[in-house]
Amino acid sequence: MSVTTVHADHAAPALRTLLPVWVGAAVYALFVLAGDRLLIDPDTLWQVTVGQWISDHHAVPTVDVYSFTMRGQPWISTQWLAQVMYAATYAVAGWAGPVVLAAGAIALTFMLLARFVSRRLSDSATLVCVAAALALTVPHLLARPHVLALPVLVAWAAGLIAAADRRAAPSWWLLPLMTLWANLHGGFVFGLLLVGGLALDAVWNADASVRRKLFLRWFAFGLAALAASCVTPYGWHALLASQKILSLGAALPLIMEWRPMDFGSLGAFEVCLLLGMGLALHHGIRLPLMRIVLLLGLVHMSLAQGRAAEILALIGPLLLAAPLARQIGGNEVTAATASPFRGASVAGVAAVLVAGTIAWTAVHRFEPHMRTSPVTAVTELKKLKLSRVFNDYDFGGYLIASGVAPFIDGRTELYGEKFFVDHNAASGLMQPDNLFRLLAQYDIEATLLRTQSAATKLLDRVDGWQKVYSDDIATIHLRKAGAVRTVEPAVSAKK
Template sequence: MKKDLLRNFSGALLVVFLFIFFYCPLETEDIWWHLNAGRWIVQHHAVPHVDIFPFAERADPWILTQWLGSVIFYLTQDIAGYQGLQLLRACVFLLALGMFFMYARRKMPLAWLFLLIFIMAFGLGTRCLLRPFIFNFIFIQLFLIILFRHQTYGKWTELLWLPLAVLVWGNLHAGSFIYGLSLPALFLLSEVIRYYVSSAARGEVLSKIKNLLLVCGLSAGALFINPYGMTGALFPAKAVFVPGFIDFYGMGHMTAEMRPPIEILSFRGAWFFLLLIPAVGVLGMPRNKSLTHVMLFLTALFSFLYASRAADFFVIVAAYIIVEGLQKLSLAERWRVWPENKKVDRLIYGVMTFLLVINIVHTVQQKVVLSNQAVRKIFLQEDADNPAAAARFLNANGITGRVFNSYEYGGYIGWTSYPRLRPFVDGRQANQCDAKVYLKILADPAQFWPAAEAQYRFDIVLFNANEAFHYRYMDYLITRSDWQLVFVKGPVVVFVKRGKFVLVEKVAKFEERLKTAQVDLETISLPDLSRENIFVAALKDFFDPLPEYVDQRETGAVLYAFGYKAAGIRTFWESIQDWDGRTARYVLSLMVKDYRGER
C-alpha cells in the first residue's frame, strides 16, 4: 500500500514537473514567421509560391514545405492566444513522453521508467522551441514502434501505417524526409546484412526485406502528396544535399543548433551521459546482439555530436534501445520475482520524489526582471529579450521603412509590424542573396556595409547588441555619424538614418543625454566577493534563483560597450541595487576598474 501511494505520488509529481518544465515563454525565433505565414495561408486558402513578406517590392520564389505546422500554430494562436501556443508545446512534449511511457511500461520496472523519463525530459528540453519539428517526437516514435514490431513478428500490415504517417508528416516538417525515409532504410539495411551473413531463417528475413522495400517506396511516394508536388517533395533533399540551394549550412556558425553540443561537457549535459552509458551497456550485453540497435544508436549518436539539433533524435533512440535491451534481458519479469524489489522501488520512488520536488520549486521560482518588475518565467508569454519594446517604440514614433535587423528578430518584426517595418532577413532565408549580404556585413562591415546601405536604402537598424557575432558590426555602426542611436532596452538597440525622420525631442536627444551622463564612482560600493561562501550561495540560488535576465542590466552592458561608459555604469549599478548577484557584481567591478583607468 505504501509502495502504491509513493508510486502514484511520484508519478503525479512527474507529470506536474513535465508540464511546467515545457510550459515556456515563446522564444524570439522562427515561431513568429510561422504565425505570419499561417495567417496568410488561412486568409488566402492557398500556400505561398513566392515570398509573401518581401523586403523589397520584388517577390522571390518561396516554398513553405512546413505549411501545415504554420497553420496549426496560427489557428492555435487565433483561438487561444500566446498562452494557447505555450499550452500546445507543453502538450506535444507530454504526449511524446506519454507515448514512450505506454510503450515501455510493461518492458521495464515502473520505477526505472519514471527515472528514465525524468532524464529524457532534460534532453528534450534542449529542443524546447515552438517550431514544427516538435511533431517529429511523435512520428519518430511511431516509426520505431512499428519497425521494432515488424522486426519481431514480421507482420507487414502494420508497416502500411508508415506511408500514411508520412502523408501528414511530410506537410509538417522536413523530418519526414530525414527520419521518415532513413529509419525504414536503416532497418532494411540491417535485414539485408543479416540475410547475407546468417543462414538461419533466410526465408523469413527475405520476407522482411520485401516488406521494408515496399514501405520505403510507399513512404517516398507519400512525400509527393503535398501542395507543391514534386517541387515540395524534393525540397528537403535539395536543402540537405545541395549546398547552394538554400544555403542551409551558411549560418551554421551562427546557429547554436547547427554546432556540436559542447554543453554536454558541463553539468547541463549530464542527461547525455545518463542515457549514453545505459544504452551502451545494454548494447554490449551478450544476450542483446542486435545489429539494428547498434546501427540505430550510432546513427543517432553521430547525428547529435555533429549538430545539437539532433538531440531529440538521440534521446528517443537511446531510450528505445534501453527499453528494447532490457526487455530482451527479461528484466521486468526478473524484477517482479526478486525478493528485494519493493525496497528498491520505494528507494527509487523516494529519490524521484525528492528530485521532482526540488526541480519543481526551482522551475517555478525562475524569474526575469522587466522595467524593474520581477516576473516569474512560468507567467511570461514571450521571451524577455525579444524586440517587442523596440517594435512598439518605432510604431509609436511613426518610424517606418526598411530594417537591417538581426535575423532572429526578422520573424517578430514581420508578425507585429509588416509592412510598416520591412525586415531584411528572418529565419526563412527566403532570399539567399540577401542572406549572404547579411553574413558579409557581419564579417566585415567596413568593407560591405557602405555598398549594401546604398543598394538596399536601409532606414533603420534593429539588432541584438549582446550577440557575439554582432559585435563587429555594432562597433562599426556606433562610429558612423550618419546613423543615430535612438533606443536601447536590454540587448535590443535601434539606430535610424540621421535626418531621415522627424523625431520628438526626447528621441532626438537620446544620444546627447547618454554622452553627457555622469556617474559618481564613490557611491558605488563593491563588496568583498572572496568572503561569500560559493556553495551556500549556489544552494540558495537554486531554491530562490536570481533573475535569469534583468533588462536594465543588459541595457547598461550595451551602453558601456557602445562607449557611453558613465551611462552604462550608472544603469548597471542601479540594476544591482535591486537585483544583486555575484556575476553582476564581478562585471560591474571590471567596468569600474576600466573606467577609472581611462580617467
C-alpha cells in the same frame, strides 16, 4: 477467495498499464505550469503569423510575402499544418492556445515513448529512459512546429522497430502517419531514411530463407512511404525544400540549434552518454550489429548537430528495448487488457488535467518572452515609416509579427547560405566591409540592431548615420546625410 482479493488482482495489472498515462499527465502538467518557457523562441511569432496568413487566404505560401530582400522569391512552408494549428489555437485562447497545444504534443510524445518501452522493459527501466529523454529534449521543446511532429516521430519509429523485432514488414496502417508528418514538419525526411536503416536490420537478422521476400516487402513499404510523404499541398516539392535546409553548409553552424554539441561544460547530453556507456560496460550488454550501427548513427547526428539530440533521446530507447529485455529481463509483449478500472482511471486523469488547465489559464496570462525583443524600438521604427531596415537576425520574427518587412529572419532556407553568412559577418563585424556593402547594396534606410552588437558600436562612430533611438535591447540608426557621429573613435596618442 474474497471479493477484495479479486478486485486487487484485476487492479494491479491495470495500474501497471497506466504508467504511460501517469508519465503523460506529469509531463503535460509540468509544461503547462511552465508554459511561458515554451514561448521564448522569437520564431514562434512568425510561425503563428504564417498560420494566420494561410487561414485568411485559404492557401499555402509559394513565394515570400514578408521580407523586402526576398519578396516574391520561391518559398514554401513544409510545416504549414502546424502553423495553422498554432494560429487557430491562438485565435481562440490567445497565447494560452499554443502553450496548451505544444504541452499536449510533448505529453503525448512521452506517453507514447513510455508505452512502447514499457512493453519490453520494467517500469523502473522505462522511467529511466523517459527521464533521460526528457533531459535531452528540454532545450528544444518550444511552441514550434517540430514539437507537434514529435508524437508522430515516436509512433512511426516504434512501428518500424516493432516490425524489425518480429522480422516482419511494417504495417501499412503506418503510412497515414507519414502523410501527417510531411504536413507538420520537414523532419519527415528522417522518417523515410529510418525505413531503410530498419529494413537492413530486419533483413540482416532474418532467416536466410525469407530474406529476399522480406526485403521486397520492406522495399514496397518504403516506396509507399515516399508516396505518402508527397500527399501535401506542395507534392514532392516538400522533399526538395527539406533538402535545401540541409544544404545550407557554412550557415548551419552559425545557428544555435544546428551547432555541434559543446562539451566545454558538463551538460545533460554528456551525463546521459557517459552513464549509458558505464551501464553497458558494467552489465556487458551486447547489441545486434545493425542496432549498433543505427545507434552510432544517431549519436553521430547528435554530436554533429545539437538539435538531433532529441532524435537520439526518443528513438534510442526504442532501438534498445528488445535487445536489453533479452539480456537484463523485462516485460513480455502483451496487448493491454481493457478494464473498467483502467478506463475510469484514464477518464479521471483527463478530467483533472482539463480542469487544471482551465483554472491555470484563467489566472495566468501567457505571453512570449519579450525581454530580448525590440518591442519599444519597433514602435519607434514604425513612426519613421521606412521600408528598408537592416535588422538583427533574432529580431526578424518579431518584425514579421509586427507587420514590418525584415532584412532577414528565421527562414534561413529562403535566404540561402551566402546571404546568411554575409549578414552574420556584417552584423558581427567579422568582415566590416560586408556591413557597408550590404547597407549600400540594399539601399538601407535604417538599422535595427542589438545595442551591444559590434555593428551598432561602429555606426555610433560613423558619419552619415544618426542614432534616433536606443534602449538596453535595440538601437536604431537612421541614414541621414550630414549626420555627425555620436561617439568619437578612440585614438591613442603616440609617445
